[in-house]
Amino acid sequence: MNRMAATLVAALLFLSPFLWGQALGDFDIYRVNVQNGEVQRVSYLPGVGNFNPSFSNNGHTIVHEVVFASGFQLLALTDVETGESFVLEGGIGGNDASWSPNGNYIAFDRAPFGDLTIYYVPVGGGIPTPVRAWAVDPEWSPNSQRLVFTDVLDGAAALKTVKVGTEEETLVAPFGLNGSWSPNGNYIAYTDGNSLWKVAVNNAGEPQGAPTQLTDDGPFVYNQQPSWSNDSKTIVFHSNRGGADFDLWTVPADGGMPSLLTGLFDSGDYDPCFSKNGKWVAYAGAGIPPMAMAAPMEEDELSGDPVTILQLGQNYPNPFRETTVISFVLPEPGAIKLQVFDAQGALISTLAAGQFDAGKHQVVWDGQGENAEQLPPGIYTYTLSTDQQVLSGRMIRVNR
Helix, strand or coil, X not given: CCHHHHHHHHHHHHHHHHCCCCCCCCEEEEEEECCCCCEEXXXXXXXXXXXXXEECXXXXXXXXXXXXXXXXXXXXXXEXXXXXXXXXXXXXXXXXXXXXXXXXXXXXXXXXXXXXXXXXXXXXXXXXXXXXXXXXXXXXXXXXXXXXXXXXXXXXXXXXXXXXXXXCEEEEECCCEEEEECCCCCEEEEEECCEEEEEEECCCCCEXXXXXXXXXXXXXXXXXXXXXXXXXXXXXXXXCCCCCCCEEEEEXXXXXXXXXXXXXXXXXXXXXXXXXXCCEEEEEEEXXXXXXXXXXXXXXXXXXXXXXXXXXXXXXXXXXXXXXXXXXXXXXXXXXXXXXXCCCCCEEEEEEEEEECCEEEEEEEECCCCCHHHCCCEEEEEEEECCCCEEEEEEEECCC
16 A cells, blocks of 8 residues: 555544544445446545545546545545545645646645635645635636636635636636536536526637526526536536435536436435546445445344434535525434534524434525525535534535
């Protein structure tokens, strides 16, 4: 085992007391074959959350987040065939990583650590180079010279591009999240509100016409995280259309009816990313541990019920303007409180309080309701409290 692999194992062992009862569950990285629907597990790091995968240009490796219950977060590189994971040097706190098409760099932000700046680092690791402050969610252009990102200065959430190594910027859209540049360089897809949009652009990211809406499923269906196929004809995204949990869907880049790609029933699947050859889509999913795939789930000796843990999901959409959905799972009936706090720790809202049945629940927070006029854009914490545990997550609210 090399030094970086040993570092990741050591980090897992050191933080293992915090992993049980953690908020994110065993979210791992999977990949699905877009032709036959075959699903394979790519990473398995017990007790931590693995999110936001991005393929290397040769498809052999995926960079992704590793999120610990304590709030500690880093970027890891995982070999697609062996499942061996390595810490990316310089990727501590890394979030929303994007592998450059030329294979040389990985861009990311550090929003979970309160650092709203995008960076890039060589794929072999090193000291991160800052690109742009007050920016999140970077994605590379096809020529690996620019980054499309969301500008969060003053909560504006404008979609922009920046030429790496310069201060040259272009405005793509007044509001936009999850920007993704098509491999042919002709379009940028993004999320606005709950829908997917695309806009024609030139090499500098300057819009070449009005945006086109690709999906429209109403106010409580969230279509997010677009990623283009290698021929620029298809976009994959995650959505809760057709059900309560999130699955992976595809839509023709020219618009049309979305099609379900894959999704585990009653278990969210998020953050899809096409491989550079267009054969695979990697994503974050909460599945069954490998040893349990070919055998029944372990059962509690007293109750006979499957062993489960209290879980609190990441809110979606995030960042959000008006409403966002927070999901949680109770292993047994009990009293809970779901509350929102500002960056100074002041209580903003109690979203739910009282007895709840066992199972999955979803609560909508309306950032425009209650004391909306006193709620500035910024980072907020939400907590799920029971008699025995307190789980928490972070979310970003932006201006309308």
